[in-house]
Amino acid sequence: xxxxxxxxxxxxxxxxxxxxxxxxxxxxxxxxxxxxxxxxxxxxxxxxxxxxxxxxxxxxxxxxxxxxxxxxxxxxxxxxxxxxxxxxxxxxxxxxxxxxxxxxxxxxxxxxxxxxxxxxxxxxxxxxxxxxxxxx
Amino acid sequence: xxxxxxxxxxxxxxxxxxxxxxxxxxxxxxxxxxxxxxxxxxxxxxxxxxxxxxxxxxxxxxxxxxxxxxxxxxxxxxxxxxxxxxxxxxxxxxxxxxxxxxxxxxxxxxxxxxxxxxxxxxxxxxxxxxxxxxxxxxxxxxxxxxxxxxxxxxxxxxxxxxxxxxxxxxxxxxxxxxxxxxxxxxxxxxxxxxxxxxxxxxxxxxxxxxxxxxxxxxxxxxxxxxxxxxxxxxxxxxxxxxxxxxxxxxxxxxxxxxxxxxxxxxxxxxxxxxxxxxxxxxxxxxxxxxxxxxxxxxxxxxxxxxxxxxxxxxxxxxxxxxxxxxxxxxxxxxxxxxxxxxxxxxxxxxxxxxxxxxxxxxxxxxxxxxxxxxxxxxxxx
Numbered sequence: 001x002x003x004x005x006x007x008x009x010x011x012x013x014x015x016x017x018x019x020x021x022x023x024x025x026x027x028x029x030x031x032x033x034x035x036x037x038x039x040x041x042x043x044x045x046x047x048x049x050x051x052x053x054x055x056x057x058x059x060x061x062x063x064x065x066x067x068x069x070x071x072x073x074x075x076x077x078x079x080x081x082x083x084x085x086x087x088x089x090x091x092x093x094x095x096x097x098x099x100x101x102x103x104x105x106x107x108x109x110x111x112x113x114x115x116x117x118x119x120x121x122x123x124x125x126x127x128x129x130x131x132x133x134x135x136x
Numbered sequence: 137x138x139x140x141x142x143x144x145x146x147x148x149x150x151x152x153x154x155x156x157x158x159x160x161x162x163x164x165x166x167x168x169x170x171x172x173x174x175x176x177x178x179x180x181x182x183x184x185x186x187x188x189x190x191x192x193x194x195x196x197x198x199x200x201x202x203x204x205x206x207x208x209x210x211x212x213x214x215x216x217x218x219x220x221x222x223x224x225x226x227x228x229x230x231x232x233x234x235x236x237x238x239x240x241x242x243x244x245x246x247x248x249x250x251x252x253x254x255x256x257x258x259x260x261x262x263x264x265x266x267x268x269x270x271x272x273x274x275x276x277x278x279x280x281x282x283x284x285x286x287x288x289x290x291x292x293x294x295x296x297x298x299x300x301x302x303x304x305x306x307x308x309x310x311x312x313x314x315x316x317x318x319x320x321x322x323x324x325x326x327x328x329x330x331x332x333x334x335x336x337x338x339x340x341x342x343x344x345x346x347x348x349x350x351x352x353x354x355x356x357x358x359x360x361x362x363x364x365x366x367x368x369x370x371x372x373x374x375x376x377x378x379x380x381x382x383x384x385x386x387x388x389x390x391x392x393x394x395x396x397x398x399x400x401x402x403x404x405x406x407x408x409x410x411x412x413x414x415x416x417x418x419x420x421x422x423x424x425x426x427x428x429x430x431x432x433x434x435x436x437x438x439x440x441x442x443x444x445x446x447x448x449x450x451x452x453x454x455x456x457x458x459x460x461x462x463x464x465x466x467x468x469x470x471x472x473x474x475x476x477x478x479x480x481x482x483x484x485x486x487x488x489x490x491x492x493x494x495x496x497x498x499x500x501x502x503x504x505x506x507x508x509x510x511x512x513x514x515x516x517x
Contacts, residue, residue, distance in 0.1 A: 001245040001267065001305075048246070048277025051269050092269050094243045131361070131497040132308040 003051060003092050004099040006106055007122035010058060012083030017118030018111045025112055036109045044091060049102070055087035090126075099123055142174055142186065143257030144327070149190050150254060151229020154290050158198050160236065161282040164254050166198035171257060173197075230255075231331045235294025238302040239285045246281035247302045253278055256320055266315045296334045300396065303328070307344050318348055329383070338387035339397030345380030346403035349373040361503040365412040377407045398427040417447035434464050442470055450477035468494060469504060476511065485511035 022030065044050035061076040089106065093099050103121045111117035146167055153163035170193040174186075183189035237251040249267075252258045258266075264274035307321035325341045353371035354362055362368075384400045402423045409415040424440035427433070437460055445453020453474045460467065472487035488508035495501035 001248070001309075003268070045270075045272055046276055046280075048249075048273050048280055050273045092245070092267070092273070094245050125496065127495070127501060128497045129499065130355075131500045 001092060001094060002096070002099075002128075003090055003126035004103075005122075005124045005126065006089040006091065006099075006103050007124060008086040008088060008106075008119070009122065010084040010086045011081070012085075013120040013122065016111075016120065018113070018115050019117075020112035022111070029110065029112060029114060032110050032114055037106075040106055040109070041089070044089075044102070049091050049093050049098075051090035051092050053087070053089045056085055058084065058086070096125075099125075139175060142171060142190065144323075145187050145190050146171070146257030147230040147233045147255045149187065149194055150233060151290075152191050153194060153198055155229065156195065158202075159286065160254075160290060161279075161286055162198055162201060163194075164282065166201060167194045167257075168253070168259065169197040170194035171259075229290075230327070232290045232294070234299045234328055234331075236285055236288055236290060237281075238294070238299040239288055240295070240298055241284050241288075242281055244302070244305060246277055246284065247298075248305050249274060249277050250281040250285075251302050251324070252306065252320065256324055258315060258320070262315050266317055267309075296332065296337060299328065300336060300340050304340060304396075307347075318344070318351070322348060335387045335390050335392045336394040336396050338383050339394055339400050342380045342384035342387065342400035343396050343403055345376045345383065346400060346407050349376035349380065349407065355499070359499065360506075361499045363503075364406060369410065372407065377404075380404065381407070393426065393430065395427060395430045395433075398423055398430060402427070415446070417443055421447045434460065435466075438464055438466060438470055442473065445474045445477060450474050450479075454478065465494075465496070466491070469500075472504075472507065476507075481511050481515055485515060 022033070025033070041050060041053050059077045061074055062078075063072050063074050066073045091099060091102055093102065100123065103123050107119050107121050108116040109119070111119075149167050149170075150160070150163045153166060154160055158166065167190070170190055173193055174190060233255055234251070237254050238247045242250065249263055252263050252266075253260065260275050260278060261271050263278075264271040267274070269277075303321050303325050306324070307318050309317045322341070322344050325337065325344055329337045329341045349372050350364075350367065352373070353367040353369070356362060380400065381404050384397065384404055387397050388401070402420055405416050405420050405423070421440065421443045424436060424443050427436045428440060438457075441453050441456040441460065444456045454471075457467075457471060457474060462468075462471075468487045468491035472484045472491055475481075475487060476484035485508050488504050488511065492501050492504035492508060495504055
């Protein structure tokens with residue numbers, strides 16, 4: 001049992017095979033894509049592997065500390081930021097292989113022409129809070 | 137009726153329902169419903185015979201559900217009367233339930249979830265919280281597991297080894313949420329040990345007790361990992377250690393060694409040392425030899441290299457390590473430790489940093505980072 005993050009990028013991942021951006025799809029292609037994503041999440045609940053799914057608004061900003069007694073500095077949004085996260089899914093699975101299998105399925109979501117996007121998803125294992133009790 | 141007491145009755149009550157003709161999935165649901173009712177009524181009208189009460193209520197729940205199901209399907213209900221709760225073969229029932237919930241057709245996570253619910257009597261919500269997944273996900277995991285084993289007859293003998301693997305997984309998960317999984321694993325293993333004379337059940341129970349005894353000493357108040365050698369041994373629970381050693385000795389006396397007994401023996405040798413310097417590393421190496429012979433497990437070989445380093449010096453430890461695959465989890469952490477003992481601080485610092493990058497738990501990552509930073513500071517100083 002291990003949790004994995006499946007991270008979906010707007011930008012920053014290697015180019016997908018079916019690389020037509022979402023804003024150029026037909027409404028039907030868009031609907032088919034959204035349905036695939038919902039069905040995928042439903043299947044994960046059904047298989048007992050779903051933890052979380054979130055989408056992020058594309059427009060964000062950068063914020064940093066600017067010294068004692070001063071308000072934080074805000075910068076951006078930057079249209080040219082190299083890496084942009086679209087959203088994520090968190091799964092709880094029995095093996096690393098299963099995590100890869102599910103990421104493969106998610107990457108097959110349909111895009112332009114109703115064909116799989118073949119988009120690259122970043123797969124990151126969660127760091128657990130504590131090590132297993134028996135180690136020595 | 138308090139909750140832990142009630143939970144102990146769960147597997148026996150499921151067994152009674154199954155013997156009366158309920159299928160496992162329906163019996164398990166009925167007992168959970170009865171548990172909820174028991175907790176609700178508990179404070180003011182505690183029954184004198186909690187088990188009889190639970191059987192009666194669970195059987196009624198089962199009949200209600202079966203009737204509802206039957207009317208839905210528009211067919212006659214076979215069982216209608218309420219048999220008197222008999223003494224029954226509760227011991228066998230409970231044992232069979234362990235086997236069923238750890239059935240080889242289940243994935244590890246399903247077996248764990250089903251065991252905690254049907255044998256442990258925990259609610260789906262408690263199990264979901266302990267494993268940090270949504271309740272709906274855990275509910276599905278459990279109902280799928282029940283479907284998977286629905287064809288398995290409860291009277292088929294099972295394999296104790298599969299049950300032990302499940303209990304070991306529960307124990308090793310530690311604790312989160314309001315359920316102490318380590319304590320729950322010990323309770324379930326203790327109950328199993330009372331039902332069967334299997335040496336490895338005793339071995340696993342001893343292993344759990346000996347590790348649980350050190351729990352308070354294993355982390356600092358702010359959550360930092362304390363390695364065995366640096367633990368305050370006054371914090372070790374001597375009562376649990378004594379019990380673990382007793383259970384282990386009784387098992388070893390039967391002369392059927394297995395991996396859990398060997399692991400417990402190693403834990404017992406650590407527990408036996410009043411100070412880290414007084415640890416009997418020579419004997420520990422011998423037990424690792426046994427463990428490697430029994431399992432061939434590369435992680436056992438890795439731990440053996442550490443023990444060899446303590447018994448015969450860091451060079452010998454490094455020689456033992458050289459025979460192993462560097463891709464093994466914690467290989468770099470062990471290598472770093474042995475290089476530091478050997479006096480090569482630069483290599484040790486580099487390997488600690490590498491090990492920190494590969495750590496799979498936050499506590500280990502933090503611990504290994506601290507080792508790297510400590511050595512780097514010394515190298516600069």
